Amino acid sequence: MNPLSDFIIDVNNVSMKFNMSKEKVDNIKEYIVRLVKGRIKITEFWALKDISLSIRRGESLGIVGVNGSGKSTLLKVIAGVMKPTTGSIGVYGTVAPLIELGAGFDYELTARENIFLNGAILGYSRAAMSAKFEEIMDFSELQEFVDVPIKNFSSGMVARLGFAIATISRPDILIADEILGVGDYKFQLKCEQRMNEIISTGATIILVSHAIEQIEKMCTHTAWINKGRLMAFGPTSEIAPQYMASLQ
Numbered sequence: 001m002n003p004l005s006d007f008i009i010d011v012n013n014v015s016m017k018f019n020m021s022k023e024k025v026d027n028i029k030e031y032i033v034r035l036v037k038g039r040i041k042i043t044e045f046w047a048l049k050d051i052s053l054s055i056r057r058g059e060s061l062g063i064v065g066v067n068g069s070g071k072s073t074l075l076k077v078i079a080g081v082m083k084p085t086t087g088s089i090g091v092y093g094t095v096a097p098l099i100e101l102g103a104g105f106d107y108e109l110t111a112r113e114n115i116f117l118n119g120a121i122l123g124y125s126r127a128a129m130s131a132k133f134e135e136i137m138d139f140s141e142l143q144e145f146v147d148v149p150i151k152n153f154s155s156g157m158v159a160r161l162g163f164a165i166a167t168i169s170r171p172d173i174l175i176a177d178e179i180l181g182v183g184d185y186k187f188q189l190k191c192e193q194r195m196n197e198i199i200s201t202g203a204t205i206i207l208v209s210h211a212i213e214q215i216e217k218m219c220t221h222t223a224w225i226n227k228g229r230l231m232a233f234g235p236t237s238e239i240a241p242q243y244m245a246s247l248q
């Protein structure tokens with residue numbers, strides 16, 4: 001028997017390095033000229049260092065840490081949006097990444113057109129998207145704006161549309177970055193309710209949130225990271241108080 005069959009996510013010694021230039025350059029041409037002449041100093045920055053954790057089917061993971069600790073980077077690496085510099089990730093199920101909502105949108109197109117465009121990107125046929133169309137419009141509460149180019153939308157409206165589209169499928173793993181902070185309070189409750197519906201189908205969620213109460217409500221396990229390192233990982237009931245104490 002595969003010893004990992006119990007796991008839905010397995011993160012093994014993952015590290016992520018970014019190359020950063022601290023110099024101020026006015027444009028990309030000047031940057032390239034200086035880079036070629038060796039006049040740009042590149043510094044290595046490790047956003048994640050040696051992270052290992054595993055999540056079993058039926059468990060959910062919350063990721064906490066102060067600003068810039070590496071939470072979003074860890075989420076993107078698990079979602080497969082970024083490849084880690086070293087280490088490996090095993091993901092055993094279908095993933096719906098609710099990160100960078102609206103990243104696949106064309107801002108010149110209307111909400112209606114973007115629903116079909118995004119559907120195509122997600123691999124749905126036009127007929128399948130037509131069947132889901134009303135549900136998406138209802139959920140996002142943007143009926144009045146269905147034929148308006150989304151360049152005229154507020155960022156909250158774009159995120160609502162993105163969330164409604166991304167959650168029409170029933171994935172094994174739902175990955176969300178501060179998603180519940182999108183939109184007004186009423187919409188946040190709707191998002192939370194939809195995420196709970198998805199969890200009740202047996203799906204695993206991975207959630208980055210600054211709101212520890214949200215993590216306590218939705219995640220069985222928590223990973224606390226600081227400066228790219230895993231400070232603690234375990235049941236949320238144990239880790240949440242440790243993290244809160246570190247903030248005092």
Ligand SMILES: Nc1ncnc2c1ncn2[C@@H]1O[C@H](COP(=O)(O)OP(=O)(O)OP(=O)(O)O)[C@@H](O)[C@H]1O
Pocket residue numbers: 018019020045047065066067068069070071072073074
């Ligand atoms: N593409 C990138 N290139 C260079 N540095 C990056 C890149 N993405 C993230 N970083 C750096 O990596 C560190 C971790 O960033 P990350 O966004 O993962 O933190 P975070 O914990 O999600 O922060 P926040 O709570 O503010 O959203 C930060 O110092 C950030 O500047």
